[in-house]
Amino acid sequence: MNSYQKKDLQYIWHPCSQMKDYEELPPIVIERGEGCYLYDVEGNKYLDCISSWWTNLFGHSNKRINKALQNQINNIEHVIFANFSNKPAIELAEKLVEITPDRLKKVYFSDNGSSAVEIALKMSFHYHQQKGVSKKTKFATITNAYHGETLGALSVGHLDLYSKIYKPLLFDTIRAEGPDCYRCKYGQNRETCNAECFEDMEKVLQDKHEELCGIIIEPMIQGAAGMRMYSPIYLKKLRIACDKYQIHFIADEIAVGFGRTGKMFACEHAGISPDLMCLSKGISAGYMPMSVVMTSDEIYEAFYGEYTELKAFLHSHTYAGNAMACAIACESLKIFEEDNVLENNKIKSQLIRELTLEKAKNCPYVGEVRQLGMVTAVELVKDKVTKEVFSWKDRVGYEIYKIALNKGLLLRPIGNVLYFLPPYVITEKDIKYMVNTTFESIYEYFRK
Numbered sequence: 001m002n003s004y005q006k007k008d009l010q011y012i013w014h015p016c017s018q019m020k021d022y023e024e025l026p027p028i029v030i031e032r033g034e035g036c037y038l039y040d041v042e043g044n045k046y047l048d049c050i051s052s053w054w055t056n057l058f059g060h061s062n063k064r065i066n067k068a069l070q071n072q073i074n075n076i077e078h079v080i081f082a083n084f085s086n087k088p089a090i091e092l093a094e095k096l097v098e099i100t101p102d103r104l105k106k107v108y109f110s111d112n113g114s115s116a117v118e119i120a121l122k123m124s125f126h127y128h129q130q131k132g133v134s135k136k137t138k139f140a141t142i143t144n145a146y147h148g149e150t151l152g153a154l155s156v157g158h159l160d161l162y163s164k165i166y167k168p169l170l171f172d173t174i175r176a177e178g179p180d181c182y183r184c185k186y187g188q189n190r191e192t193c194n195a196e197c198f199e200d201m202e203k204v205l206q207d208k209h210e211e212l213c214g215i216i217i218e219p220m221i222q223g224a225a226g227m228r229m230y231s232p233i234y235l236k237k238l239r240i241a242c243d244k245y246q247i248h249f250i251a252d253e254i255a256v257g258f259g260r261t262g263k264m265f266a267c268e269h270a271g272i273s274p275d276l277m278c279l280s281k282g283i284s285a286g287y288m289p290m291s292v293v294m295t296s297d298e299i300y301e302a303f304y305g306e307y308t309e310l311k312a313f314l315h316s317h318t319y320a321g322n323a324m325a326c327a328i329a330c331e332s333l334k335i336f337e338e339d340n341v342l343e344n345n346k347i348k349s350q351l352i353r354e355l356t357l358e359k360a361k362n363c364p365y366v367g368e369v370r371q372l373g374m375v376t377a378v379e380l381v382k383d384k385v386t387k388e389v390f391s392w393k394d395r396v397g398y399e400i401y402k403i404a405l406n407k408g409l410l411l412r413p414i415g416n417v418l419y420f421l422p423p424y425v426i427t428e429k430d431i432k433y434m435v436n437t438t439f440e441s442i443y444e445y446f447r448k
């Protein structure tokens with residue numbers, strides 16, 4: 001353990017960790033980054049296969065973004081966002097309205113994903129109250145959903161690992177059974193699927209729509225549940241049902257926005273527009289805490305009136321509209337346009353797909369390889385035929401993570417699901433290194 005690690009463990013409580021694990025494998029202290037690589041204080045380098053928690057788009061310490069940030073700092077770093085505004089926030093908001101699906105016309109700024117979810121829930125609930133439909137007080141979600149870790153976000157999430165102990169603190173949510181394509185109950189495969197699994201949601205909405213203000217969903221990929229990918233037809237059906245029953249469609253694109261799925265926004269796969277959309281993670285290219293909630297004119301107008309009518313949405317976060325984060329986001333969107341990023345990513349994701357399928361073909365532990373855009377997941381199973389899973393206590397993912405780390409890869413498996421979610425600047429050479437080394441690590445684990 002080096003001296004930084006000793007001090008780190010003396011003073012820091014890390015997120016999403018059992019701190020005891022660090023006795024064996026202390027935190028890796030990163031000194032600098034360049035492109036897809038991270039360099040630690042001991043001079044080791046790691047290929048960041050997960051874009052540092054799904055945030056980084058154009059590499060670490062990107063020259064172009066650094067420059068935009070420097071320019072911004074020399075003007076204004078941050079300014080109060082109530083009654084005041086700043087140029088990058090205005091530029092960004094205009095751009096976001098232009099590139100997001102058509103119903104989304106107003107931008108509400110915040111500073112992290114969970115708080116964007118809280119804002120979307122509050123806005124949706126409050127909207128119906130404004131409209132005098134006071135019975136609409138609940139949200140619907142699907143099984144295996146993840147929307148963040150604050151109490152409202154946990155209430156609409158459905159991963160016991162994160163929420164079970166807090167149940168007494170959470171509000172009541174109506175849950176429909178979501179898609180499960182790898183283990184499809186309807187005997188469909190991804191080609192024949194017509195989102196038959198929407199059946200349960202349809203029933204829930206039919207029965208409960210009078211109580212429902214909104215439904216929140218991760219479009220196309222349920223990330224934290226293990227990169228579970230499902231059909232856009234499900235989203236199309238959901239859009240139709242939400243219109244029919246006057247329920248807000250809240251798209252949580254925090255993980256999938258900004259090109260991750262191959263389209264700028266995941267809702268585009270289904271050709272639908274949500275009523276509210278949460279964006280974070282990639283929005284600031286992995287540089288700064290930042291999020292937005294995009295809403296429709298209809299929702300915005302329900303809050304518009306004289307001060308004395310008490311209609312306003314009195315929610316705030318201190319760092320909302322931070323000028324540095326907004327300047328970075330603007331620069332990031334320029335890179336998308338000027339470097340033809342989505343087109344170029346197609347070639348990269350194709351290569352990741354081919355190499356992964358090739359390696360997975362003869363591997364007895366790979367149940368499924370699935371991919372959408374720049375997200376590729378490898379689900380490991382005990383038995384390919386029965387699709388039986390490993391016990392979570394075996395920590396298969398964590399063990400493989402440790403092996404891969406020694407080989408210079410930063411993976412972060414979710415249970416028994418390994419995935420590649422690299423920065424968009426990853427090269428062909430690094431793609432090969434990433435896929436080959438991951439499979440070497442898988443084999444090494446199972447040889448033990």
Ligand SMILES: *Cc1c(COP(=O)(O)O)cnc(C)c1O
Pocket residue numbers: 112113114115117146147148149218223224252253254255280281
């Ligand atoms: C990461 C994530 C969140 C929470 O964002 P934080 O910034 O970690 O609070 C919410 N929803 C989805 C889909 C996410 O992936």
